[in-house]
Amino acid sequence: MLALDRVDFDLRPGEVHVLFGENGAGKSTLISLVAGVHKPTAGTIRFRGAPLELNSVHHARSLGISAVFQEFSLVPQMTVEQNLFLGAEQTSGGLLSKTEMHKQAQQILDRLGFPLRPTQQVDRLSRAEQQMVEIAKAFRADLSVLILDEPTASLTERETDRLFALIEQVKAQGVGIIYITHRVSEIRRIGDRITVLRDGRYIATVPAATTSESELVRLMTGRVIEQIFPQISFHPGELMLEVEQLCSEDGVVRDVSIEVRRGEIVGLAGLVGSGKSEVARACFGIEPIASGRVHFDGEDTTGFPPRQMLDRGFFYIPPDRRAEGLVMMRSVRENVALPSLNREAFSRGPLLRRRSERQIVQELASRLSLQPPRTEREVDHFSGGNQQKVLLAKCLTREVKAYVFDEPTVGVDVGTRVAIYGFIRDLCEAGAAVLLVSSDLPEILHLTNRAYVMYRGALKAELKGEEITQEAVLGHFFEREAA
Amino acid sequence: MTAPGREAPPRRSVAYWLQITFVRLGVLPFLLLIAVIIFTLMSDNFLTGRNLMNVVRQSTYLTLVSMGQMFALLTGGFDLSVGTIVAVTSVFGASAMAAAYVAMPEAVWLSIVIGIVAGVAAGMAIGVVNGVGVALFNVSPFMMTLGMASVGFGIALYMTGGVPVYGMPIEFGDRFGFGDLLGIPTPVAVTLMLIAVLYVLVNWTRLGRHFYAVGGNIKAATLSGIDTRATLFLAYVLAGAMAAIAGMLLTARLDTGEANIGASMPLESIAACVIAGVSLRGGVGRVENVVLGALFIGLVQNGMNLARIESYLQTVVIGVLLIVAVVADQFRLRAMANLQD
Numbered sequence: 001m002l003a004l005d006r007v008d009f010d011l012r013p014g015e016v017h018v019l020f021g022e023n024g025a026g027k028s029t030l031i032s033l034v035a036g037v038h039k040p041t042a043g044t045i046r047f048r049g050a051p052l053e054l055n056s057v058h059h060a061r062s063l064g065i066s067a068v069f070q071e072f073s074l075v076p077q078m079t080v081e082q083n084l085f086l087g088a089e090q091t092s093g094g095l096l097s098k099t100e101m102h103k104q105a106q107q108i109l110d111r112l113g114f115p116l117r118p119t120q121q122v123d124r125l126s127r128a129e130q131q132m133v134e135i136a137k138a139f140r141a142d143l144s145v146l147i148l149d150e151p152t153a154s155l156t157e158r159e160t161d162r163l164f165a166l167i168e169q170v171k172a173q174g175v176g177i178i179y180i181t182h183r184v185s186e187i188r189r190i191g192d193r194i195t196v197l198r199d200g201r202y203i204a205t206v207p208a209a210t211t212s213e214s215e216l217v218r219l220m221t222g223r224v225i226e227q228i229f230p231q232i233s234f235h236p237g238e239l240m241l242e243v244e245q246l247c248s249e250d251g252v253v254r255d256v257s258i259e260v261r262r263g264e265i266v267g268l269a270g271l272v273g274s275g276k277s278e279v280a281r282a283c284f285g286i287e288p289i290a291s292g293r294v295h296f297d298g299e300d301t302t303g304f305p306p307r308q309m310l311d312r313g314f315f316y317i318p319p320d321r322r323a324e325g326l327v328m329m330r331s332v333r334e335n336v337a338l339p340s341l342n343r344e345a346f347s348r349g350p351l352l353r354r355r356s357e358r359q360i361v362q363e364l365a366s367r368l369s370l371q372p373p374r375t376e377r378e379v380d381h382f383s384g385g386n387q388q389k390v391l392l393a394k395c396l397t398r399e400v401k402a403y404v405f406d407e408p409t410v411g412v413d414v415g416t417r418v419a420i421y422g423f424i425r426d427l428c429e430a431g432a433a434v435l436l437v438s439s440d441l442p443e444i445l446h447l448t449n450r451a452y453v454m455y456r457g458a459l460k461a462e463l464k465g466e467e468i469t470q471e472a473v474l475g476h477f478f479e480r481e482a483a
Numbered sequence: 484m485t486a487p488g489r490e491a492p493p494r495r496s497v498a499y500w501l502q503i504t505f506v507r508l509g510v511l512p513f514l515l516l517i518a519v520i521i522f523t524l525m526s527d528n529f530l531t532g533r534n535l536m537n538v539v540r541q542s543t544y545l546t547l548v549s550m551g552q553m554f555a556l557l558t559g560g561f562d563l564s565v566g567t568i569v570a571v572t573s574v575f576g577a578s579a580m581a582a583a584y585v586a587m588p589e590a591v592w593l594s595i596v597i598g599i600v601a602g603v604a605a606g607m608a609i610g611v612v613n614g615v616g617v618a619l620f621n622v623s624p625f626m627m628t629l630g631m632a633s634v635g636f637g638i639a640l641y642m643t644g645g646v647p648v649y650g651m652p653i654e655f656g657d658r659f660g661f662g663d664l665l666g667i668p669t670p671v672a673v674t675l676m677l678i679a680v681l682y683v684l685v686n687w688t689r690l691g692r693h694f695y696a697v698g699g700n701i702k703a704a705t706l707s708g709i710d711t712r713a714t715l716f717l718a719y720v721l722a723g724a725m726a727a728i729a730g731m732l733l734t735a736r737l738d739t740g741e742a743n744i745g746a747s748m749p750l751e752s753i754a755a756c757v758i759a760g761v762s763l764r765g766g767v768g769r770v771e772n773v774v775l776g777a778l779f780i781g782l783v784q785n786g787m788n789l790a791r792i793e794s795y796l797q798t799v800v801i802g803v804l805l806i807v808a809v810v811a812d813q814f815r816l817r818a819m820a821n822l823q824d
Contacts, residue, residue: 284706286705286706305708305710306705306706306707306708307708307709307710309708310707310708311708316706318702318703318706323700323702324700324702324703324706325703325706326700326703327695327696327699327700327703327704327766328699328700329699329762329766329767330695330696330699330766334692334695334696335703337692338692338696338703338704338707338709339706339707339708341689341692341693342689347688347689350688350689350690351683351687351688352686352687352688352689352692354687394707
């Protein structure tokens with residue numbers, strides 16, 4: 001699998017060049033090459049006309065190529081100014097010149113207009129404020145190329161305006177800016193040219209001013225869509241999951257009410273951080289609930305722990321299999337059986353029935369065509385797609401009435417995607433209720449018969465059947481201009 | 484090694500098979516082999532049936548403690564208070580037994596039972612406090628067990644003033660320290676029984692599976708409906724219980740209650756586990772290997788005694804072995820990545 005396959009990209013001084021594409025299209029890989037994080041296996045990078053081989057992030061920085069990634073590179077225990085000068089500390093006579101750095105840090109923050117004090121400790125800051133520190137770090141050095149990977153994801157309107165003013169400012173100084181975003185409105189505001197990537201391939205470079213939104217979406221998703229998504233026949237039946245005016249304890253979810261019936265796939269769409277995942281997690285008992293009710297299968301299950309929800313037939317499949325889904329150093333057998341060890345097929349009294357366990361897991365492995373079909377092997381030694389299959393197998397070990405799939409296709413190749421969609425269709429047509437949490441627009445459009453759209457912790461819209469169109473969802477999803 | 488593009492050769496070198504053995508079984512078989520060769524050369528008395536039986540008998544206490552330590556390690560923590568638990572058990576058990584014996588000199592076996600129950604309960608109480616701290620209050624296992632090690636040791640010294648506790652009935656030492664059960668020395672018999680019990684617990688029960696899952700990935704365990712707090716709590720209670728049983732058996736062997744025993748137990752039990760391939764990151768480890776690991780340490784100590792190596796130097800050797808085992812584990816991970824089939 002190539003993350004990037006023969007992609008051409010050029011950046012002129014004083015322009016904002018937007019990279020546009022789905023999750024996993026290769027945008028992040030492309031900028032990691034430019035920023036010196038990874039090296040290309042083939043092809044060349046030219047900088048000011050001359051071929052360039054970047055050895056490290058440090059090397060790139062020394063040339064004025066600076067990147068702000070989605071994952072923060074901050075040390076939480078350090079202060080803002082310590083982070084700003086991390087790896088480039090100024091010294092005099094071998095000792096840190098702290099006053100000097102403090103003064104400069106204050107200058108940078110003032111210039112950017114960020115309401116931060118240099119002496120604040122980073123882990124006390126909100127996510128948006130941490131994002132500001134990360135941006136300030138990039139603006140510290142003399143810039144020639146600035147890379148911004150979805151910088152506004154956690155900024156407020158005012159902070160976003162401030163950032164855009166800055167971008168205009170450095171643009172005027174001849175800095176080239178590579179800008180990654182999902183938001184069409186931002187492309188309109190600051191973009192000059194747009195390069196669209198799909199599945200690691202170069203699709204097109206178009207001018208931002210004259211390209212329509214629908215054209216962009218067509219370029220981003222391509223025509224292959226009909227081959228990826230299965231036809232699903234929905235037969236909405238009895239109510240399985242009902243959430244009433246749910247508020248989470250940390251305030252990420254505010255007053256959300258949704259319902260999911262048997263035989264339908266309900267989408268819960270929204271950007272990363274919109275609180276959609278937290279709604280599902282609150283239903284499963286892993287996100288503390290401040291107020292509101294959760295009813296499952298006619299029973300009030302508000303605040304029930306995962307064990308009780310599992311035993312009632314509710315299954316949550318987490319987005320990050322490495323972080324939350326699987327015990328990587330244990331075998332496929334142990335992982336698959338884990339949620340169902342209290343079922344009769346897996347244990348009698350306190351003792352496990354290992355023979356029966358082995359048989360059941362072996363059957364599931366061949367049903368999901370696990371490659372290689374060795375269930376005693378540690379999960380860590382399988383490919384990403386096959387690890388995802390192990391994760392899915394976990395929910396087939398017991399009777400489940402309602403499934404939550406939380407970003408089920410993040411970081412998997414197209415082949416596995418098709419398999420996962422087929423898997424979800426089969427579950428739904430067999431009469432299960434399915435809640436699909438996703439920030440992937442095509443997924444919502446083509447798999448669901450009803451969709452809720454969330455924006456900053458609150459429900460923004462409910463769309464049914466024919467109403468679920470690109471236009472309609474995008475309207476709420478991407479926070480369109482002049483809505 | 485083959486030239487790229489060619490199929491694997493039919494004949495593989497000795498080095499290749501050594502590497503496979505290393506990756507599969509870890510460093511322990513190699514260390515065991517090296518130790519046996521060295522000590523056999525250094526002392527004629529080493530490789531005799533009688534001496535090896537000695538090794539087994541002497542290693543039982545460490546074996547018990549190490550198996551308990553394994554539960555803490557499996558869940559991704561460790562227990563630095565096992566030595567203190569041995570001491571507290573010894574002091575409380577001996578004091579209670581002696582007091583009961585004075586109060587009712589006729590009821591020898593009743594006072595022995597009272598003593599054992601009191602000792603094990605006192606030792607387990609420390610395990611319970613550890614468990615509450617780690618599982619309920621999210622104190623790091625390092626701080627929690629280090630703190631309790633100090634608390635327990637202080638209590639044991641305070642109770643005895645540092646003086647050994649005498650006055651237990653002679654039958655206690657005769658039966659549990661030097662006696663036989665079905666022709667096997669009692670401590671060895673008790674240990675064999677507990678090995679069997681723990682083997683079943685770890686491999687054949689839900690709780691055993693939960694230890695691995697919680698240590699391997701606590702979030703995945705939560706999402707799979709496992710009560711991670713209860714699991715963590717029980718890990719430390721089990722560690723405490725095993726150390727307490729070892730403490731009682733050791734008291735029987737010494738015939739006195741001592742506040743100063745067990746000081747080397749934390750290091751030695753962790754060393755036994757790590758040498759046996761228990762991962763310090765949690766989630767990996769096997770009972771039978773831990774037993775071998777403890778036996779190995781007993782073997783090395785016995786061999787060094789026979790070879791008349793000074794006891795101060797023995798401490799050096801145990802420390803070095805622990806570090807070698809951890810370094811070897813790193814190499815093993817790398818070799819494993821290379822040998823990926």
